[in-house]
Amino acid sequence: MLQIAIVVIIGGLAYGAVYNAALNLSRAHIASGFGFWNNTAGFDISQTLIAYSASTSSFGRAFWVGLLNTLLVAGVGIVLATIAGFVIGIARLSHNWLVARLAGGYVELVRNVPLLLQLLFWYNAVLKSLPLLRGSMALPGGAILNNRGLFLPQPVFAANFSTVVLALVVGIAGAIGLNVWARWRRERTGADPHILWPALASIFGLPLIAFAVAGFPLHFSLPQMGRFNVNGGVEVLPEFAALALALSVYTAAFIAEVVRAGVLAVSHGQTEAAQALGLRSGQTLRLVVLPQAMRVIVPPLTSQYLNLIKNSSLAVVIGYPDLVQVFAGTVLNITGQAVEVIALTMAVYLAISLFTSVVMNLYARATVIAER
Amino acid sequence: MKRLATAFALATALALGTQAAPADTLATVKQRGELICGANGTLAGFGMPDPQGNWTGFDVDFCRAIAAAIFNDPQKVKFVPLTAKDRFTALQSGEIDVLSRNTTWTLSRDTSLGLDFPAITYFDGQGFMVRKALKVSSALELNDASVCVQQGTTSELNLADYFRSNHMSLKTVTFATGEEALKAYESGRCDSYTTDSSGLYGERQELSEPSQHIVLPEIISKEPLSPVVRQGDNQWTDIVRWTHFVMIDAEELGINKGNVDAKLKSDDPETRRLLGVEGQYGEALGLTNDWAYRIIKHIGNYGESFERNIGQGSPLKIVRGLNALWTKGGLQYGPPVR
Incomplete structure (x- = not known):
């Protein structure tokens, strides 16, 4: 009641x-309401993952462009930060004095400097250190690097490229099958068959053979130097690179501490027991310590992911067109409808964060130790 | 994230039902004892604090003129530096009394933001700046170029329009403030930097080697710059509008900072009405009758403010052009005081 x-x-x-x-x-x-949603936007955006043109696309389309840019940089940031964070966190526990001190120094240096300053540092460091357009660096494979961005060759797929994809799927399935077989055998006989090479052969070899059989159905469209800019190819903006780098470097320091705490939470007796069973130290970490540490790691890791997603809105200072820059910035200013735009932007961040939490909670539930 | 904070404050204020903006701005300003003026903060010649922290500039002088008219003291102004994105929200939420920040008057801003544009203080147009080394002599040669621009400006929209209508392709890099956009241009991120041409002259002075950059001849848009006030407070709108007009009229009548005291004894009826010797024109605005005298005494006429801040008396050396008096081939025209 x-x-x-x-x-x-x-x-x-x-x-x-x-x-x-x-x-x-x-x-x-x-003016109020969302009547502006279908009006023509009229402004340009530097990075668009979906088709967008200033002359025909609507404010609604600009919203989606900004949202996808936010998701892209947050996704890339999360992957990089997780990898770096786990490596550094475990390195900090290393018995090697130098490795442990380097990792400790990294954590203390990075997490005690405001993210905004780091972002400006990376952006200016990236921009200033890259060559000007005239002195563009030609990289192997036809890629071009200058202070306008990194321009990679763009793959152009022929019609029968699908056979290669099919071969890749079959290859991955084969590798998973091998793994299942190896585990079954290990549990039955105690032998530990080496399946790394056959698995790799299955994943990479099969598609390669299919690729050759199908007559190499792939070519690359190389970026070309124009008068003012590089045209064609896949463009990686320096703004994107700086933001992804700053977010992952910063968050990795926090994740490293989370990982260290998780590993230390696993009682030392577990390690000793694993060593007594004859497991090598890599195996001990992978099979005994980390699975138990994950229970402690996942909840604070979720918070770090959420921080990273929200911190991506700092994009606005370096001109990366994320949701806040495009929608809560330009669109808000053109339409003047602060209440609607800010409310929607907050709702979007809330939705992204809740979705991330749900996924991480599901994963956390999967890592709970089955009590017998 | 000041911008978000302002927008958020506005949303909260509106939702919780407090009156977002005081209805009687003049009474509020008088009671507070100072005018709060939204200004640029980074644009040399128009609005920027000098090394001693004193705000100077053409737009700044306009706010000082309003303060002089109300308080007989041009120092009774608090300046709030605003980015192009923040400016309207700050005015809507009542954080500032008047916005004097090189702002273009457009139909959509006039109708959908709840704001009014009382008078055009500067007739401007958008231009492009490029490095001399690029050997570009016309904006029409900029096909495929990267252009740095400030977010939330008409420049951002004109830029897309101009390239579209000339069938040229464009790579825009958008920054939250003009400063960041200019810095990115200087570091070579963009081939060109675009904003109102008055701004280009001001910002070129901030580059490390101003002589290495040129402003292209094309003016691609009409940018009538106006102070901005909230809609619905007609008395306040009138005060802001006529502050500009009396400065124009004073220039036309030959009244300036130096001779304004002598002109009080003039026989010319127009001069006598303007300076408040005859008539009750100031009181009709809710001010004192010598309000225009105070403006001229402290700030000077339109031409003086122009030359001192952005014209021949300044490093910018902008020519009057469209901003000359209507009697000298320009567009500045003040309705009569009577």
């Missing part, structure tokens, strides 16, 4: 706030 009353009160307050805002907006002669 009390709960129902609370829900009703909160609902009433929310309705009141919306009603009041609408009333005040009309009193102040400020």
Whole structure:
């Protein structure tokens, strides 16, 4: 009964706030509503993962472009930060004095400097150290690097490229099958068959053979030097590189500490028991320590992922067109509809964060030790 | 994230039902004892604090003129530096009383933001700056170029329009502030930097080697720059509008900072009405009758402010052009005080 009353009160307050805002907006002669959504945007965006043109696309389309850019940089940042964080966290526990001190120094240096400064550092370091357009660096394979970005050859797929994809799928399935077989054998006989090379052969060899059989159905469109810019190819903007780098370097320091805490939470007796069973130290880490450490690692790791996603909105200072820059920046300014735009932007970040939490919680549930 | 904070504050204020903007701005300003003016903060000649922290510039002088009219003291102004993105939200939320920050008057801004544009203080147009070394002499040669631009400006939209209508392709790099955009241009991230041509002259002075950069001849847009006030407070709108007009009229009548005291004894009826010797024109605005005298005494007429800040008396050396008086072939025209 009390709960129902609370829900009703909160609902009433929310309705009141919306009603009041609408009333005040009309009193102040400020346009309201999402009527602008389908109007032509008219401004240009430097990185678009979906088709977008200033002349024909709508504000709604600009919203999606910004959202995808946010997801891209957050996704890349999370992957890089996780890899670096695990490596550094484990390195900090190393018995090698130099490795442990280097990892410790990294953590202390990086996590004690504000992210905004690091971002500006990386952006200016990246921009200043890269050659100007005239002195572009030609990289092997036809790639071009200058302060406008990294321009990679763009793969162009012929029609029968699908056979290669099919071969890759079969290859991966084969590798998984091999793994299942190896585990089955290990559990039955105790022998530990080496399947690394056959598995790699299955994953990479099969597609290569298919590629040759299908008559090499792939060529690359190389970036070309124009008068002002490099055209064609896949473009990696320096803004993107700086933001992804800053986010992953910064978050990796925190993840490293989370990992260290998780590993230390596993009692030393477990390690000793594993060594007594004759497991090598790599195996001990991989098979005994990390699976138990994951229970402790995952919840704070989730927080770090959420921080990284939200920190990606610092893109605005270096001109990377993320959701905040494109939508809560340019679109807000052109339409002047601060209430709608800010509310929607907050809702999007909330949704991304909740989704990340749900996924991580599902994973955490999977890592819970089965009690017998 | 000041910009977000401002937008958020506006959203909260609107949702919680407090009146977002005080209705009687003049009374609020008088009670507070100072005018709060939204200004640029980084644009030489228009609005920037000098090394001693004193705000100077053409747009800054306009706010000082309003303060002089109200308080007889041009120092009673607090300047709030705003980026192009923040400026309208700050005004809507009541954080500032007037926005004097090289802002273009457009139809959509006039109608959908709840704001009014009282008078055009500067007729401007958008241009491009490039390095001399590029050997470009016209904006039409910029096909395929990277252009740095500040976010939330009409420049951002004109840029896309211009390249589209001339069938040229474009790579835009958008920054939150003009400073960042300019810095990126200087580091070679972009081939060109674009903003209002008045701004180009001002910002070129901030580059390490101004002589290595040129402003291209094309003016690709109309940028009527105006101060901005909230819609619905007509008395305040009138004060801001007529502050500009009396500065124009004073120039036309030959009244300036130096001779304004002598002109008080003038027989010319127009001069006598303007300076408040005859009539009750100041009181009709809610001010004192000598309000225009105070403006001229402290700030000077339109031409003086122009030459001192951006014209021949400044490093920018912008010519009057469209901003000359209507009697001298320009567009600046003040309605009569009567």
